[in-house]
Amino acid sequence: MKNSSYDRAMTVLFYLFTAIFALACLYPFLLVIASSVTDESALLRDGYRLFPNAFSGAAYKAILTxxxxxxxxxxxxxxxxxxxxxxxxVTSMAAYSLSGGRLYYGPHIAMFFYFTMLFSGGMVSSYILTTKYLHLQNSIWVYILPALLSPWNLFLMRNFFNDIPKELFESAKLEGAGETRVLRSIVLPLSLPALATIGLFYALGYWSSWAPAMLYIDNPDLYSLQYIIMQIIRNVDMAQNIAVEGSQSTAAVAPAYTVRLATAMVTVGPIIFLYPFLQRYFVGGLKVGAIKG
Amino acid sequence: MRTATIKHRGLRDLITNRYLYMLAVPAILFSIVFAYLPMIGIVIAFQDFNPIMGIWRSEWIGLQNFKFFFQGQDWIIITTNTVLFNVLFIITGTTLALTLAIMLTELGKNMGVRVIQSVMILPNFISWPIVGLFSVAFFTADTGIINQLLANMGWDEIQFYTEAKWWPLILVLFNLWKTAGFGAIVYMAAIVGIDKEMYEAARIDGASRFQSIFRITLPMLRSTITMLFLLSLGNIFGGNLDMIYSLVGDNSFLTNRTDTIDTYVFRSLRTTGSFGMTQAIALFQSLVGFLLVISANKLAGKIDKDSALF
Incomplete structure (x- = not known):
């Protein structure tokens, strides 16, 4: 190769750039993990540190008790x-129905879903609908039902189904399988990457949900984790309560600030453990095609 | 066949494919209840809405709500902030995501690339409230990382939570931190779809790496880029409520530079209870956003048919 040294320089540059970005992505996690196991008084004295001077598990003990x-x-x-x-x-059923361009009214139905991505009635009418007509306030379903269908995910899945060879399910139908059967035993098993990706999108949305709690939930038993986090950021008193209650006044300082960080870390937990297993599906599952498909 | 005698093609299709149609029904119902029914509520913008009377019996007051909103200064501030943030987010986000995607694809598949890839999408899986807590570790007075750094260098402390001017920059950086890595994966998925023979042919013809990036990869990505751009354009009037509320909350020192239409509506909804005016703002937001994406799509369709969304 004539320009190999030039090529090598580019390779080094690319590695450097992407690695620095990756480190920047990682840094806040490490900082907060380290700070969450810092002794409360050390945190208040020395500040947030990647390598704290004094360790303590008091915060974790407090939030667990x-x-x-x-x-x-x-x-x-x-x-x-x-x-x-x-x-x-719900999403895979509708996506299957719209896939392959088999329905005469398919494009109309797609437009019907697409329109909701472009135009919305706004937060106020949703609020009035939810509280005055559907009476979902103080119900755990208020986190789920309004968020149940994302048209964006529906189109992602439809585009994925479009790529499944039609002959596969045409022949199953000739043998007498109904549409639901085809969807369940042929289409879905072939679509694991899409299901994993889109399932993860939905799961992330639900896991991160806090606004419904702020608007509709008064009962502390129904608060979501993220809503607790939201409150803790604004208001150290709440962390203080957990800290005082949980540390049973044996510690010299109630670990209010470290409780905030420890709460963040236990909240992040499950998603972080889940994503390495799902990530191999991403590149295959992300078929960002046009709505018209 | 009975159905064969029906002349109307649509009706015939509804009958022969009834099971297939039925599969779409639950999604259609959810869409009607949670997306289309609230659209009826738009009329509240023209009412002096009273929660007890409901939307059928509240008093109609014409454009009063709009007049009130547009007479004040707030709408200029929140509209400017909303559009400014989104434009900054789109430009910086697309640039960084594309750069990362191209670089990682050029590096090929190896252990190092895989690690970088896994790490850079990590922030996408963190909720904004958590990021809000992370940001406290950076920006808080005295103990925050940035202020420790400033103190070490002998500079004055910055009170981030009372000085609004820093926040547009902070929001852009956090947005990049959280979204660029995952955005890169989306572009990488598109790059994988490019015909390998093109690169092969270019290499045989003596094209450098740089040339094949600019002559093959970028042009081939054009419709993906345009499409993602169009989608974000529809959201240009969206207020990033999740992000801004998590990072800033109701901090009144900062609202001049951080308040967007969404955060404004969200706050008014919880604190003022003036539904009519809040709905007027939301309608303004929905309408302008809608017109923007429609015209952008028209434009994209004229330039390049494949890039249009619909």
Whole structure:
């Protein structure tokens, strides 16, 4: 090769650039993990440190002994698991129905969904609808039902189904299989990357949900984890309560600030563990095609 | 066949494919209830809405709500902020994501690339409230990382939570941090789809790496880029509520530079209870956003048919 040294310089440059970005992505995590196991008084004295001077697990002990966080955990797990399952069912059914351009009214139905991505009635009418007509306030379903269908995910899945060879399900239908059967036993098993990717999108949405709690939920038993985080950021008093209650006043300083960080870390947990398993599907699952498909 | 005698093609299709149509029904119902029903609520913008009377019996007051909103200064501030943030996010986000995607694809598949790839999409999986907590570790007075750094260099401390001017920059950086890595994966998925023979042919003809990036990869990505751009354009009036509320909250020192239409609506909804005016703002937002994406799509279709969304 005539320009190999030039090529090598580019390779080094590319590695450098992408690695620096990756490090920047990682840094806040490491900082917060390190700070969350820092002794409270050391944190207040020395500030947030990647390498703290004094360690302490008091914050984690505190959040595990009080009921607030474990309860919010259960709420969030319920929302995420049930929500994602329902979302995937509704989405894949509609996506299959619209795939392959088999329906005469298919394009109209697609437009019907697409329009909701472009135009919305706004937060106020959703609020009034939810509270005054659907009476979903103070119900765990208020986290799930309004978010159940994402048209964007629907089109992602439809585009994926479009690529499945039609002959596969035409022949199954000739043998007498109904549409639901074809969807369940042929289309879905062939679409694991799409299901994993889109399922993860939905799961992330549910897992991160806090605004419904702020608008509709007064009952602390139904607070989601993220809403607790939101409150803790604004208001150290709440972290203070958890810290005082959880540390049973043995510690010299109630670990209020480290409790905030520890809460963040236990909240991040499950998603972080999930994503390495799903990530190999991403490149295959992300078929960003046009709506017209 | 009974259905064969029906002349109307659509009706015939509805009958023969009824099971296939039925599969779409649950999604259609959810769409009607949670997306189309709220559209009826748009009329609240023209009412002196009273929650007890409901939308059927509240008093109609014409454009009063709009007049009130557009007479004040708020709408200029929040509209400017909203558009400014989105434009900055789109430009910086697309540039960084594309750069990362091209670089990583050029580096090929190896252990190092895989690690970088896994790490850079990590932030995408973190909720904004958590990022909000991370940001405290950076920007808080005295103990925050940035202020420690400034102190070490003998510079004055910056009170980030009372000085609004830093926040547009902070928001852009956090947006990049959270979205660029995943955006890169989307572009990488598109690059994988480019015909390998083109690169092969270019290499045989003596094209350098740089040339094949600019002559093959970027042009081939044009319709993906345009499409993602169009999609974000539809959102240009969207206020990034999740992000800004998590990072800034109701901090009134910062709202001049950070308040967007969404955060404004969200706050008014919870604190003022003036539904009519809040809805007027939301309608203004929806309408302008809608017109923007429609015209952008028209334009894209004229330039390049493949890039148009619909």
């Amino acid at each position: 009080t009921a607030t966080i474990p309860k919010a955990y259960l709420v969030t797990i319920f929302i995420t698991v049930v929500g994602t399952a329902l979302s995937l069912i």
